[in-house]
Amino acid sequence: MRIGILNSGGDCPGLNAVIHGVVGAASKLGWEVIGFRDGFEGLLPPGDYQILDSEDTVGILKLGGTILGTTNKRQFATKIGGSLDDQAENVIEKVGRTMKQLEIRALIVVGGDGSLSTALELYKAGFPVIGVPKTIDNDLQATAMTFGFDSAVSCVVDAMDRLHTTAVSHKRVLVVEVMGKNAGWIALWGGIAGAANVILIPEIEFSLDVVTNCIMEREAKGIHSTMVIVAEGAMMPGGEVVTQADKDERAGDVRFGGIGDTLANELARRTGKETRACTLGHLQRGGEPTSLDRILGARFGVKAVKLAQEGSFGSMVSYQSYHVGSAPIEDAVHKLRLVEPDSEVVETARAIGICFGDGEVSEG
Numbered sequence: 001m002r003i004g005i006l007n008s009g010g011d012c013p014g015l016n017a018v019i020h021g022v023v024g025a026a027s028k029l030g031w032e033v034i035g036f037r038d039g040f041e042g043l044l045p046p047g048d049y050q051i052l053d054s055e056d057t058v059g060i061l062k063l064g065g066t067i068l069g070t071t072n073k074r075q076f077a078t079k080i081g082g083s084l085d086d087q088a089e090n091v092i093e094k095v096g097r098t099m100k101q102l103e104i105r106a107l108i109v110v111g112g113d114g115s116l117s118t119a120l121e122l123y124k125a126g127f128p129v130i131g132v133p134k135t136i137d138n139d140l141q142a143t144a145m146t147f148g149f150d151s152a153v154s155c156v157v158d159a160m161d162r163l164h165t166t167a168v169s170h171k172r173v174l175v176v177e178v179m180g181k182n183a184g185w186i187a188l189w190g191g192i193a194g195a196a197n198v199i200l201i202p203e204i205e206f207s208l209d210v211v212t213n214c215i216m217e218r219e220a221k222g223i224h225s226t227m228v229i230v231a232e233g234a235m236m237p238g239g240e241v242v243t244q245a246d247k248d249e250r251a252g253d254v255r256f257g258g259i260g261d262t263l264a265n266e267l268a269r270r271t272g273k274e275t276r277a278c279t280l281g282h283l284q285r286g287g288e289p290t291s292l293d294r295i296l297g298a299r300f301g302v303k304a305v306k307l308a309q310e311g312s313f314g315s316m317v318s319y320q321s322y323h324v325g326s327a328p329i330e331d332a333v334h335k336l337r338l339v340e341p342d343s344e345v346v347e348t349a350r351a352i353g354i355c356f357g358d359g360e361v362s363e364g
């Protein structure tokens with residue numbers, strides 16, 4: 001029996017832990033694992049792959065990135081995404097050739113929303129696909145958590161701790177922009193753990209008057225520095241998501257980024273305070289996974305092999321109530337899991353004095 005594994009989409013700490021889990025569990029069953037390189041593109045004939053045995057995975061559990069390489073939506077996904085047009089059929093036929101030639105009996109796809117949507121298309125076209133949810137953004141449905149998120153939050157908290165001391169020394173406002181696409185999970189968790197004073201996320205509309213007032217109220221109390229954390233997908237009042245000029249036209253993807261600078265300029269103008277912006281960017285995706293992500297990744301990998309053994313194709317590993325189970329891939333994609341504005345975590349943040357920039361300007 002031979003199975004395949006590929007990573008697709010942005011990299012994320014914990015990918016190698018998944019590979020480690022898959023190879024470990026598969027070799028116990030006497031199965032061979034083929035790792036396809038650079039995402040789905042490794043599936044295109046003649047196939048770009050390497051055979052992975054237990055020796056190849058020695059020491060990778062703790063490594064960031066992925067030993068297999070990955071690609072964002074490019075040639076493959078743009079051809080296969082959406083409806084199966086002529087081009088997509090052609091791609092599917094090509095994938096079929098590779099799968100048949102290599103005698104792959106199960107294909108484990110480790111990816112986020114976009115990549116799992118592609119995995120679903122492949123499953124619907126008749127391929128034996130198993131999904132493993134991956135993203136630092138933590139925005140996938142049908143799983144309470146994805147690996148990579150904890151590592152990203154931990155990077156944000158480390159940065160916040162450092163930025164705090166310089167903000168205090170200079171009596172400045174510091175605006176920290178974090179990743180997350182349209183979801184505010186990284187900003188929310190990173191903001192609470194990193195002791196932000198203001199958290200701005202896409203799910204809660206904010207007013208510049210309220211944020212300005214929060215800073216000035218602190219000033220009046222003799223607290224001269226303020227830490228603002230803003231999710232890259234948050235929108236300036238009356239504006240749109242701030243994006244980079246370049247985008248992947250073919251994949252229809254915009255690249256988020258830039259709200260931190262825009263917001264910092266506006267807050268400096270309104271408060272008259274020295275304000276600096278710091279964009280954490282890809283630091284949040286790089287480096288070694290936290291222990292939680294190492295364990296989650298390994299558990300996800302082992303579960304994916306179990307799903308393959310059961311023949312539960314079209315399903316995805318899922319984490320719910322501290323248990324690693326499964327859910328249909330269909331339930332996880334096309335609709336993001338966003339922060340609920342009235343959730344207990346948001347209420348906790350409000351209770352400890354964090355401002356979300358919403359509501360009315362408080363009197364006094």
Ligand code: F6P
Pocket residue numbers: 010072112135136137179180181232255256285
């Ligand atoms: O989805 C993960 C993520 O890191 C987002 O938070 C971010 O917007 C995006 O990927 C950046 O992707 P890239 O720079 O790889 O195009």
